[in-house]
Amino acid sequence: MDEKKFEQLLLTVQKPGRYAGGEINSIIKDKEQVSVRFAFCFPDSYEVGMSHLGMKILYSLFNSKEDIWCERVFAPWPDFEKVMRDNSIPLFALESRDPIKDFDIIGFTLQYELSYSNILNMLSLAGVPLRSKDRDSLLPLVVAGGPCTCNAEPLADFVDVFFLGEGEKVDLEFIELYKEFKKNGKSKSEFLKAAAQIEGVYVPSLYDVSYNADGTVCAVTPKDDAPFPIRKRIEENLDETFYPESFVVPLIEIVHDRAVQEIFRGCIRGCRFCQAGFIYRPVREKSVETINRQAKALCLSTGYDEISLSSLSTSDYSCIEPLLNDMLDWTKEEKISLSLPSLRIDNFSEELLQKISSVRKSGLTFAPEAGTQRLRDVINKNITEEEILSSCRTAFKGGYTSVKLYFMMGLPTETDEDIKGIADLAQKIVDEFYHLENRPKGKSVNVSISVANFVPKPHTPFQFHPQITKEEMARKQQYLKDCIHTKKISFSYHENRTSFLEGVFARGDRRLGSVIEAAHKKGCKFDGWDEFFELDKWLEAFIECGIDPHFYANRERSYNEINPWDHLDYCVSKEFLISQNELAKGAITTPHCRKKCSVCGANVFGKGVCFEKR
Amino acid sequence: MFSERVFALKNVRLVYTKKGRLRFVSHLDMNRFMSRVIKRSRLPVWYTEGFNPHAYITFALPLSLGFESEYEILDIKLVDDNFDIAKIPDILNGICGEYINFFDVFEPTLKTGLIAAASYEISFDDGGEIFDKLSDFLKQDSIICSKKTKKGDIKQLDIAQKIKNMKIEQSDNNTVLHLTLPSGSEENLNPELLITAFYEANQKEYYCYNVLRTAVLDKEGKLFR
Ligand code: SF4
Numbered sequence: 128m129d130e131k132k133f134e135q136l137l138l139t140v141q142k143p144g145r146y147a148g149g150e151i152n153s154i155i156k157d158k159e160q161v162s163v164r165f166a167f168c169f170p171d172s173y174e175v176g177m178s179h180l181g182m183k184i185l186y187s188l189f190n191s192k193e194d195i196w197c198e199r200v201f202a203p204w205p206d207f208e209k210v211m212r213d214n215s216i217p218l219f220a221l222e223s224r225d226p227i228k229d230f231d232i233i234g235f236t237l238q239y240e241l242s243y244s245n246i247l248n249m250l251s252l253a254g255v256p257l258r259s260k261d262r263d264s265l266l267p268l269v270v271a272g273g274p275c276t277c278n279a280e281p282l283a284d285f286v287d288v289f290f291l292g293e294g295e296k297v298d299l300e301f302i303e304l305y306k307e308f309k310k311n312g313k314s315k316s317e318f319l320k321a322a323a324q325i326e327g328v329y330v331p332s333l334y335d336v337s338y339n340a341d342g343t344v345c346a347v348t349p350k351d352d353a354p355f356p357i358r359k360r361i362e363e364n365l366d367e368t369f370y371p372e373s374f375v376v377p378l379i380e381i382v383h384d385r386a387v388q389e390i391f392r393g394c395i396r397g398c399r400f401c402q403a404g405f406i407y408r409p410v411r412e413k414s415v416e417t418i419n420r421q422a423k424a425l426c427l428s429t430g431y432d433e434i435s436l437s438s439l440s441t442s443d444y445s446c447i448e449p450l451l452n453d454m455l456d457w458t459k460e461e462k463i464s465l466s467l468p469s470l471r472i473d474n475f476s477e478e479l480l481q482k483i484s485s486v487r488k489s490g491l492t493f494a495p496e497a498g499t500q501r502l503r504d505v506i507n508k509n510i511t512e513e514e515i516l517s518s519c520r521t522a523f524k525g526g527y528t529s530v531k532l533y534f535m536m537g538l539p540t541e542t543d544e545d546i547k548g549i550a551d552l553a554q555k556i557v558d559e560f561y562h563l564e565n566r567p568k569g570k571s572v573n574v575s576i577s578v579a580n581f582v583p584k585p586h587t588p589f590q591f592h593p594q595i596t597k598e599e600m601a602r603k604q605q606y607l608k609d610c611i612h613t614k615k616i617s618f619s620y621h622e623n624r625t626s627f628l629e630g631v632f633a634r635g636d637r638r639l640g641s642v643i644e645a646a647h648k649k650g651c652k653f654d655g656w657d658e659f660f661e662l663d664k665w666l667e668a669f670i671e672c673g674i675d676p677h678f679y680a681n682r683e684r685s686y687n688e689i690n691p692w693d694h695l696d697y698c699v700s701k702e703f704l705i706s707q708n709e710l711a712k713g714a715i716t717t718p719h720c721r722k723k724c725s726v727c728g729a730n731v732f733g734k735g736v737c738f739e740k741r
Numbered sequence: 742m743f744s745e746r747v748f749a750l751k752n753v754r755l756v757y758t759k760k761g762r763l764r765f766v767s768h769l770d771m772n773r774f775m776s777r778v779i780k781r782s783r784l785p786v787w788y789t790e791g792f793n794p795h796a797y798i799t800f801a802l803p804l805s806l807g808f809e810s811e812y813e814i815l816d817i818k819l820v821d822d823n824f825d826i827a828k829i830p831d832i833l834n835g836i837c838g839e840y841i842n843f844f845d846v847f848e849p850t851l852k853t854g855l856i857a858a859a860s861y862e863i864s865f866d867d868g869g870e871i872f873d874k875l876s877d878f879l880k881q882d883s884i885i886c887s888k889k890t891k892k893g894d895i896k897q898l899d900i901a902q903k904i905k906n907m908k909i910e911q912s913d914n915n916t917v918l919h920l921t922l923p924s925g926s927e928e929n930l931n932p933e934l935l936i937t938a939f940y941e942a943n944q945k946e947y948y949c950y951n952v953l954r955t956a957v958l959d960k961e962g963k964l965f966r
Contacts, residue, residue: 131866135949137765138807144770149762151838376777378766430777432795462794
């Protein structure tokens with residue numbers, strides 16, 4: 128399309144900056160000079176996708192190779208989608224504005240289940256056949272990576288190749304192989320067979336799935352020498368792992384608009400509901416020196432005046448004190464503000480606390496996740512009521528007047544007692560404030576409770592549990608509301624209908640592919656956004672396809688059942704997950720990886736926390 | 742003893758062009774964009790005091806989203822009196838990318854409140870079709886535009902007398918209109934008003950157009966510096 132016409136059309140939509148490209152540090156190459164063009168697609172809005180660290184890492188990594196040109200693609204907002212469809216503008220990449228159907232590889236990152244309909248919508252906007260089997264030629268290949276690939280099955284019909292685990296190495300090996308096959312004029316099926324031999328590459332079409340009469344998986348059978356199980360990849364030494372020296376700096380405001388410095392991967396804790404805590408094992412840290420060097424480079428190349436540290440739990444970084452000491456010094460000098468998400472400050476030195484207090488401005492937040500100690504033990508969340516109360520006391524003395532608490536509802540073994548415990552804990556914090564003699568004068572306290580719906584996820588000890596129904600969830604929410612007796616406590620919760628769909632896809636199998644396609648045809652998109660989510664259409668799609676969504680979400684799974692994701696090996700053994708689930712039933716906690724190794728299986732990599740001296 | 746000079750801030754005015762893909766950056770977003778560019782440049786600029794210090798920058802005259810410009814004014818303050826300001830454009834151009842080009846730098850002669858007008862070049866992708874109609878439209882003694890007031894009401898406004906330096910050209914593919922309109926804190930007329938009024942009056946096929954701000958002027962009609 129003519130550039131002028133295109134830009135005029137842009138002026139007719141909201142936030143044209145989403146589609147304009149031209150950001151500082153975005154990468155333009157000569158398309159004649161590269162051998163592989165990669166369309167990196169984030170199946171959500173520009174503002175969400177541009178905030179995502181994984182995309183920034185891979186974008187820079189791919190473009191650091193001379194013969195690869197990686198460009199960004201986001202899901203167009205519905206207003207622009209209409210303009211695109213009305214004017215026959217195919218989905219294009221931001222940098223070159225070329226249609227992505229002409230690219231070698233179209234890669235999606237799967238961050239949450241509710242983006243699946245957007246993936247289909249983006250393929251359809253691109254003019255690419257949705258189903259893998261309808262795309263005969265080698266190009267474009269449709270690939271996907273990211274956390275949701277740990278149960279990639281619902282998308283198996285659409286995606287040619289999934290990458291399991293961390294992408295840095297496997298993606299490049301894959302692209303190298305692709306280059307060779309493309310040059311030699313090989314077919315798509317020849318290439319896929321060869322690619323399947325790369326560790327971390329999962330080619331779903333090379334596995335047949337059969338089902339039992341009761342609907343559960345009977346067997347997953349590899350073909351053409353494809354490996355079984357398929358093991359995830361990790362970066363073994365994070366100090367040597369590629370990290371971008373610059374980020375594309377967006378021209379419009381996005382969700383997280385700042386420099387982000389990764390400090391470690393994985394989490395030592397092992398909270399039993401948390402998928403990230405299992406699929407990113409084992410914990411591997413960057414050194415203080417690496418972190419400082421990378422963070423400085425990033426600030427220098429972007430001009431950001433804010434940097435945040437990224438990990439699953441900042442406080443668990445083993446050298447947090449020396450790290451903060453260094454970072455607080457140079458960021459202050461450079462007039463950069465350091466943001467420290469949810470940091471436990473209990474055992475910091477007086478001097479460090481002083482320094483932190485000069486930058487810390489975010490509110491006081493805790494994630495007890497459950498309302499009673501019993502349930503916290505069930506989920507292995509080791510934070511006690513006394514810890515929360517004493518931190519609140521300290522904070523109130525320091526002038527804070529609001530506290531935010533995060534909980535989950537619908538956890539295994541949960542009773543109304545546990546729900547009431549949420550309100551009780553909040554009430555105790557309110558009381559704590561009024562018992563304090565030197566509390567902030569003339570001010571009132573506000574405790575806000577935010578409750579998410581628990582969704583059982585694959586590769587966690589709770590993968591066997593039924594998700595509670597929407598109706599039961601609504602009842603619990605109402606009950607919690609009834610337990611709150613003061614305006615000083617505010618309460619917010621998640622949309623139950625989206626959690627239900629999330630639960631279906633999280634533990635779904637290949638048969639859900641037809642449902643996703645049917646829902647897409649009905650116009651489902653942006654399901655993670657309340658204003659666009661239409662459960663009715665989804666339910667119609669399930670009925671049309673003869674599939675019962677409750678089978679996936681609300682059914683207890685036996686330990687012997689073959690789960691749709693069991694052949695995807697995230698190196699945390701099923702035996703370990705089972706034993707963790709049994710401990711949960713008895714409300715018995717498990718110490719974290721630094722206290723004691725619980726032999727989960729992740730030590731097969733020979734690296735990380737599993738080999739630290741204890 | 743501190744000498745006075747240590748604290749004296751030097752006002753510096755920069756002029757740049759903003760084109761191509763950067764047209765889609767709103768005025769508010771431009772503020773953030775330039776703050777980051779200035780931060781990356783490591784120029785000795787003055788930072789505001791306080792909890793979140795940021796580089797002090799001011800834009801003399803906001804530019805509408807979608808417009809290109811050949812004369813955008815950015816004011817900064819330097820803390821180093823001896824800094825060779827002639828170097829600044831090159832330093833910033835090395836950071837900004839291809840859609841921004843700093844081409845002039847000087848110590849300001851006028852306060853930004855003294856901006857009185859701006860000149861535009863509006864080119865229509867009409868294949869020369871609308872030249873006659875547009876010429877007739879602009880020859881009228883009274884040209885009524887609808888303008889939104891600050892309160893949100895629509896006001897009818899005759900802008901015929903306010904248009905200055907008007908010229909229309911016709912080429913094979915385009916009709917190009919040059920004109921100057923009041924601009925600044927006292928009175929501000931966006932050329933979109935005129936274009937909308939023209940399209941409404943003609944109820945004819947709509948043609949794409951591009952608006953380029955070519956100059957910012959003072960009361961005497963001289964280039965604002
Ligand atoms: S093997 Fe042990 S130390 Fe390593 S991740 Fe598993 S539980 Fe933690």
